[in-house]
Amino acid sequence: xxxxxxxxxxxxxxxxxxWAGEGQGGYGPVIPEATGEAHPxxxxxxxxxxxxxxxxxxxxxxYEGKREQxxxxxxxxxxxxxxxxxxxxxxxxxxxxxxxxCHDYVAVxxxxxxxxxxxxxxxxxxxxxxxxxxxxxxxxxxxVGALVAYLGAREVGQ
Amino acid sequence: xSCGAKKDVSRRDFLRSGASLATLQLAPGVTLMAFGxxxxxxxxxxxKRWGLLIDASKCAPDCNACITACQDENGWKGxxxxxxxxxxxxxxxxxxxxxxxxxxxxxxxxxxxSPPCVDVCPTGASFKRKDGIVLVDKxxxxxxxxxxxxxxxxxxxxxxxxxxxxxxxxxxxxxTVESCTLCVHRVxxxxxxxxxxxxxxxxxGAMVFGDLLDPxxxxxxxxxxxxxVALRPDLxxxxxxxxxxx
Numbered sequence: 001x002x003x004x005x006x007x008x009x010x011x012x013x014x015x016x017x018x019w020a021g022e023g024q025g026g027y028g029p030v031i032p033e034a035t036g037e038a039h040p041x042x043x044x045x046x047x048x049x050x051x052x053x054x055x056x057x058x059x060x061x062x063y064e065g066k067r068e069q070x071x072x073x074x075x076x077x078x079x080x081x082x083x084x085x086x087x088x089x090x091x092x093x094x095x096x097x098x099x100x101x102c103h104d105y106v107a108v109x110x111x112x113x114x115x116x117x118x119x120x121x122x123x124x125x126x127x128x129x130x131x132x133x134x135x136x137x138x139x140x141x142x143x144v145g146a147l148v149a150y151l152g153a154r155e156v157g158q
Numbered sequence: 159x160s161c162g163a164k165k166d167v168s169r170r171d172f173l174r175s176g177a178s179l180a181t182l183q184l185a186p187g188v189t190l191m192a193f194g195x196x197x198x199x200x201x202x203x204x205x206k207r208w209g210l211l212i213d214a215s216k217c218a219p220d221c222n223a224c225i226t227a228c229q230d231e232n233g234w235k236g237x238x239x240x241x242x243x244x245x246x247x248x249x250x251x252x253x254x255x256x257x258x259x260x261x262x263x264x265x266x267x268x269x270x271x272s273p274p275c276v277d278v279c280p281t282g283a284s285f286k287r288k289d290g291i292v293l294v295d296k297x298x299x300x301x302x303x304x305x306x307x308x309x310x311x312x313x314x315x316x317x318x319x320x321x322x323x324x325x326x327x328x329x330x331x332x333x334t335v336e337s338c339t340l341c342v343h344r345v346x347x348x349x350x351x352x353x354x355x356x357x358x359x360x361x362x363g364a365m366v367f368g369d370l371l372d373p374x375x376x377x378x379x380x381x382x383x384x385x386x387v388a389l390r391p392d393l394x395x396x397x398x399x400x401x402x403x404x
Contacts, residue, residue, distance in 0.1 A: 058297065062297075063202070063287065063295075064202050065202035065289070065346045074326040114331040115321070115324065115331030117329075130319075
């Protein structure tokens with residue numbers, strides 16, 4: 001019990017140290033600037049609970065058809081669309097993507113963008129976004145032809 | 159989850175903008191005329207059962223308006239590989255062998271009352287909403303494709319390849335099964351499915367969308383007035399999609 005408390009304390013200290021360094025060339029991830037108004041709950045709340053908010057709301061939307069949800073991936077990208085040098089919002093395949101700025105840092109893999117678009121609606125997502133598989137699952141992202149050859153799948157290829 | 163839901167309400171209400179709050183405060187099932195539909199709703203309503211009536215005699219053999227509208231709306235345009243491309247809606251041609259008469263009709267998910275796809279799904283990803291729309295919760299779909307084998311209408315497709323440029327309202331991705339959603343995102347806004355709208359715009363008017371439980375709805379009145387059939391009536395699935403003149 002005491003050990004776990006100590007552990008929790010350490011993690012909290014570490015976390016605060018990390019967030020304190022945010023954007024200042026410190027230890028934390030560099031988080032892209034957002035547009036729009038700040039979350040009224042505060043960034044700490046969003047960092048801790050964003051996944052729960054979306055998880056709850058996704059079920060309400062899918063099963064009950066209530067689409068006026070506050071937390072949605074589409075909603076995130078209204079403000080959190082990190083842009084490249086040409087001013088085009090980048091996809092999750094780009095390491096500058098808003099979600100990746102933290103998720104890469106903490107080595108947490110998200111598969112949201114296998115199905116959901118990672119840019120605001122209307123932005124053309126390049127084919128590189130589909131190469132996302134290579135990023136997360138190296139085997140899947142490999143040259144399919146080589147993979148088929150490796151598996152000796154003469155029948156599979158036909 | 160219910161506990162979490164209660165806890166979340168105040169937070170979300172606190173966050174919600176004025177406009178969306180006004181929308182939310184309409185109780186589920188209350189008609190939202192502002193969206194331009196006569197049978198609009200704010201959420202899935204157990205008091206409704208959405209259905210389609212397709213008149214094959216009005217369906218032009220060379221017209222694909224419903225298919226292209228569905229592709230544009232839901233973003234599933236094929237990549238040119240007929241073996242693996244998904245197909246939410248397809249045109250089927252029936253030929254009477256003795257007379258040679260051909261009938262053209264669109265076939266999509268029939269939104270059965272007793273859907274075999276839901277029966278066989280091992281994870282519960284395949285489900286029927288309380289308003290009768292049969293959907294796949296892709297968050298828990300494992301891509302086993304049992305539902306595709308169970309469906310007598312060949313209505314479901316497996317996504318074989320990585321997808322980009324999905325519509326925000328229609329997420330879809332590799333390794334999951336998908337099918338016609340009856341444009342559930344539009345229905346929830348009180349609009350009609352894209353195929354029905356396109357068929358009307360093309361001047362055919364072969365498709366009618368509406369609430370099968372409301373005896374006053376256009377679809378119910380037509381079903382009551384003229385003969386219609388379900389596909390594979392022998393299976394007793396009571397589909398929400400009905401056909402005339404086939």
